[in-house]
Amino acid sequence: MTTLAPVHSSGSALPVVVEAVELHRVAMPLVRPFETSFGRQTAREVLLVRVITDAGDGWGECVAMADPVYSSEYVEGCADVIRSYLAPALLEAGTVRAADVASVLDFVIGHRMAKAAVETAVLDAQLRASGTSFGEYFGAVRPEVDCGVSVGIAPDLDSLLAEVAGYVEEGYRRIKLKIKPGWDLLPVAAVRALLGPEALLQVDANTAYTIADIDHLRELDAFGLLLIEQPFVEEDIAAHVRLARAIDTPVCLDESITGTRVAIDAIERDATSIINIKAGRVGGYLEAIRIHDACLERDVPVWCGGMLETGIGRAANVALAALPGFTLPGDTSASNRYFAEDLTESFVLVDGRLAVPAGPGSGVTVRTELVEEWKSRPTQLITRA
């Protein structure tokens, strides 16, 4: 695959008219519980948006969790804001391109995960109609992406080491450990000893610490970590500046980065030297690409975060992770790390990498029979008033 210029403004940007919006809810059991500093999940409650347009259908996966514990958004809230505000606005908008969706929805403050799902569904419909893949449209420069895996807080060190050893065996190119006060230095030391000094290892606190912990967090410097992700609350950029000055381990922001302006501000203030890009968190793939571009311009490495997506969201993430600035392995793991069976064809790890889908739109086929079979709430149909 050669380097492709992004094609946002070529024939793939033919507008569509959205005729109806469907909201689907699916409960997907996880193959193993996933515990973070904010709680333990045993299933993924998924919200899917399907747009029905004059040019065909498109799908988007909303990354919000069932509860507002990672961010203020949550599944029921997203479904409500889409049904009450976003879908009606889109249905009234007439012909739209994905690149217009953000401005159509701009009258609603925040709700970025809900907006991202809607924009992605429109993009999928638009690109399927023009035969263009997400990868081509985004400006992907590689046919496959390096993958890491995010490892939850375990009941004890032995089970953590067994889980990590399994992922190493499968070929993952980077390990990320979830940490919280009381589960940090010991598990990190044990996993570093297991992996050896060269392996890529990083940690994610999901805001579980405060500035009173800076001296403690400095002890992580002993383990040669790639980065520490989001130790402090979302709004506290200043605390991350203080930490970055105090430790050698690079600080990476996740929750705090809600858009390009915040990203540039955090970089300029030296609060972060690496950024975790999640399209859902920032309002969509087009904003994610703008953050990528701003980081590339400033020599700030980025990597693709994950929100336990099904194959629908994963397809778009893998395409995003193929952009040139994504120089670190992402939380883009194979389908079997999460689910016994996926809602699309499975993403399979080959030599620690996932292939970027090459077909039109997201490039994957939604298994609508499974969406129906596993549905956890009635499907909602929103049409023009």
Ligand code: SMG
């Ligand atoms: O998709 O593999 C995945 C999960 C990656 O750790 C992950 N995501 O803060 O980066 C993060 C978390 C957010 C979701 S935790 C339920």
Ligand code: MG
């Ligand atoms: Mg994170």
